[in-house]
Amino acid sequence: MADIRSNFLGIKSPNPFWLASAPPTDKAYNVERAFKAGWGGVVWKTLGEEGPPVVNVNGPRYGAVWGADRRLLGFNNIELITDRDLFVNLTEIKQVKRNWPDRALVVSLMVPCQEEAWKAILPLVEETGADGIELNFGCPHGMSERGMGSAVGQVPEYVEMVVRWCKQNTRMPVITKLTPNVTDIRNPARAAFAGGTDAVSLINTINSITGVNLDTFAPEPTIDGKGTHGGYCGPAVKPIALHMVAEIARDPETRGLSISGIGGITTWRDAAEFLALGAGNVQVCTAAMTYGFKVVQEMIEGLKSWMDEKGHATLDDVIGRAVPNIADWQYLNLNYATKARINQDLCIKCGRCHIACEDTSHQAITSMVNGVRRFEVIEEECVGCNLCVNICPVENCITMVPLAAGEVDRRTGQVVLGDYANWTTHPNNPMKIAAE
């Protein structure tokens, strides 16, 4: 059986599945239930500085985007950091860590951008015996208006500065949680790296409005007729998160920086994809908020069976394995040609491949052959774009078949060369690298 024990920055947990800093980790009650259910660790919901706690709205905090059968696809929130007293939280953290020594317990923090504020809170957290801290530079609503959260994460200089203060004032490992609401995620990651962070975690939530009520003309979620942007998360954000994780994982400037992957992880497969793109562990929130803590059982067992099936003994056999395969567009092999192939035995004749190709692409799929409803690829027109594969309702009915070297691409009339050639040397490229 695969060993999925995790060691992230020296923080050990029985599996790589942590609950992200969010409503499910706001209280000892919830966190203990999570540990009982099998979660490997938690990042305790963000603590603020000593004093009167923040207040939350008393109307709806969450908005959602649904698929068929009201399956939750996307989710957003306008909740702030913990609205419980700092010392109540600290007491509970200490007790929970004592009760569950084998689980990871990291504490999320957000205090004003002043060194004194960080110096004040760090020893309090250290005293609880927590395994580490996560700097919340990500929350895009509410706290950012007060100069915290994503307001810090969007300014690399602030990121670097605060990380440095923390590294100088605590022995605990520091994880810097990044906001995706930036143009290039590598900039805040490099800044955190420069400040000495032990890891980055990403993504935090994305600025969003989940919908507009067309009766009241108010954005959702609506508080007394008004709404504000919230942080988007859930399955819909996974592709964005994967990309950002990958960009950091392959950035030479931050080589070796540990990554905790976050963003729409709902199943073992999602988690495995983050690990493959370089995440050392993963954090989950929306899946738990949708289905309860039991979902982790599927994640644990699913990850193990996949690893067993593929012969991966430990997480280290998986982490980062896909990183070398992420390339810039200009390095993709232009000599690689594929053609769609429709399996007529699997085809149910819905015709969507035809109409998608006919209306919006390359007119490369028939609708009639010899007077009979039949969908076939016209190789002379097929550019191998994969649209038909993606919109076909039947799995594996349409596949992309690579042309072998020596075959003629019937669209271009050119013989497929077996070698590799990319845009950097292509004759049409005005910036092409001259042949030596």
Place this chain on the structure above:
Amino acid sequence: MAQSRYEDGIVAGRLSPDVYAQNFSDLHPPLDMHEARVAADRCYFCYDAPCMQACPTAIDIPLFIRQISTGNPLGAAKTIFDQNIFGGMCARVCPTETLCEEACVREYAEGKPVQIGLLQRYATDAAMGQGQQFFTRAAPTGKKIAVIGAGPAGLACAHRLAMHGHEVIVYEVRPRSGGLNEYGIAAYKSPGGFAQAEVDYILSIGGITVEHGKALGRDFTLAGLAAGYDAVFLAMGLAGVNALRAEGEEAEGVENAVDYIATLRQADDLSRLPIGRRVVVIGGGMTAIDIAVQARLLGAEEVTICYRRGREHMNASEWEQELAAAKGVVIRHWLQPKRVIVEGSCAAGIEMEYTAMVDGRLIGTGETLTLKADQVFKAIGQGFEPTVLNGSGEAIVLESGRIRVDAEGRTSMPKVWAGGDCVLGGDDLTVSAVAQGRDAAESIHRVLTG
């Protein structure tokens, strides 16, 4: 338990009063909004959709289902009614399992089609429930058209003609409009007075007058109509019932299934409708299933359908056969009626002869079987009764006993169109009658305004 439950003979009140309401409630409960959204989501929005091609009225099924899925049931209803103004009834009575749902690619892929019929009902119920009208009359053209028969073909034609601004007089022999929707469809397929509600919904476009109690060949002649109107549309359905050609057919207790169903549909109190203890139904079509199932629902203890050919030859769809079986009806094949056994003046049983196919011909084998029966229903098809035409002036060309029409519904007689069950080439379906009525209206409109 009702006292007469096991009483021999044809008696009323075999069940407790509350059981009737239960038995004759909706066969398929309608979808609620969430169910409709989930069902709609299964539609693939096929290109040149096979379901649409299979629909005799060519409703744009993928479009209306998509409209349901986006929370626009009224838009969906408009899409349906554009092609089929009887979309509400068709949603209830169409044999979707042999039409749109059979053609559905998901039926092909996984044996579970999109629930097109129930989705159509969801949309049309939404519109009709709100009294939402989508069609208005064009400016009056001054043309007057006579329609014979207020069934699906006649009213579909009348509605389309009214849309085009023509004035329509519909002559209907029965006291109510709707044709088989009102008098023929099994009660559990159209409960709650839906047939009349639909007629009212259709007629509310205006410009259509229905005159009841008026029969062609009795109250007026075809020649007279042709002379007095700009066009005539014949949609009088089938008035004749085929005979058993078996000895004792005249005995009390031997009845036409269609007549009994008409009585049942018009009954105010089903507990007062007499039904046999042991019922035999002769036939293999939808009417046979409808009468057999309803006999069971009225409390008949034993109901047996006897069909002279095999299961695969039955006109009733497999789904209908399964429905009958689920309701406790026994279906027996390869049996033809030989003699009604009469005691006194009443039927007491029926002697059936086994049949077989020999060299492509159906023959009696000589071996017989006797079934006890205090009621025998004939459901062996109906025929067109042509005397109403021949008695009314210029003869119209018939073929195989029905009116011959061209692709647009024109008969051999100038100014006269025909559609529905009385024409040759139909499949005796409500939806086909609607298509023929609609298309004949368009043809009439072209001729009158061309």
